[in-house]
């Protein structure tokens with residue numbers, strides 16, 4: 348799979364067996380989950396064939412090899428996001444679990460009644476619901492940064508709310524919106540918080556950014572980062588929490604039980620050091636190993652190339668979709684600071700009808716609230732249709748989407 352400087356979509360696509368199975372499939376639901384290349388599927392299979400044993404406990408070679416495979420991926424993940432110390436990488440089940448680990452492991456211990464957590468109106472439920480539970484439990488307050496008129500984040504409004512700014516303890520926002528495709532200016536926001544002497548921690552839900560953009564935590568300058576393997580070619584059931592060492596040192600485990608202990612007495616327990624402390628029980632071993640293969644695949648393509656491919660599709664998609672009469676697009680109009688996620692709808696037509704008619708032509712998109720109901724309220728929609736691209740998509744896929752949407756109009760007589 349040697350590719351020089353730029354990606355060739357036709358070559359990339361041939362690495363994904365689902366497109367052999369369904370040659371006419373136009374898969375545009377990548378914000379929900381990505382397809383998997385042969386190398387990832389093989390890595391999962393090979394784990395069972397050659398390495399299967401439980402990790403960290405066995406004294407025999409098979410177990411030691413399995414442990415090494417698993418721990419190698421921790422180092423790969425660290426390298427992928429610019430983290431120098433693999434100990435700062437905690438494997439979770441997904442982004443949801445990673446955020447819950449922050450909420451219950453860090454915030455529950457460090458926040459108190461009256462403290463403020465800042466979220467935004469464009470958050471996925473994964474970055475809202477655990478905070479609501481903490482609000483109900485501890486009496487913290489939540490503030491949602493509103494949208495700007497062009498679907499960015501009006502984050503400077505934080506200063507104008509009249510609340511005691513020293514009460515803000517955490518800002519937790521999505522790097523990229525799963526509905527609008529907006530890329531939020533994380534390092535600019537962190538700089539703004541520092542300039543205004545807000546001594547807060549910053550958590551970035553990077554579920555939609557790590558798959559698409561080159562990410563370096565040193566540039567983002569955040570404190571926590573969360574993402575999921577399945578949205579970046581890897582298996583389901585594997586997620587990541589990255590946190591600064593100092594924060595991990597101050598965190599309580601979220602799940603307790605086996606593997607995360609140093610010593611258990613009848614009435615007490617000494618926890619293991621992290622990362623083990625935060626990884627109770629047997630992990631998704633084959634999934635983590637498959638995730639390693641996904642990272643290898645993306646590294647071979649080069650994340651800058653992945654991003655440039657996305658930007659080509661984003662610009663083309665915006666141009667073509669804007670030309671459809673009556674189609675309302677939700678997201679930045681300008682072709683910058685956004686990725687190739689397009690949310691749209693026709694007045695008076697339910698997005699499910701759009702998705703169903705497109706499916707007749709094997710075009711897979713998502714319709715609904717996209718686990719972002721507060722955002723749906725902000726944009727005054729109960730649901731939208733969403734097409735989202737990845738490395739194996741081409742301009743031809745977007746042409747088919749446009750043709751499909753014209754057919755929707757014809758079929759429904761609008």
Ligand SMILES: Cc1ncc(COP(=O)(O)O)c(C=O)c1O
Nearest residue numbers: 441442443471473525554555575
């Ligand atoms: C921005 C964002 N955050 C969090 C999640 C949750 O990811 P997972 O279901 O893998 O936990 C998603 C999934 O779509 C997402 O788009």
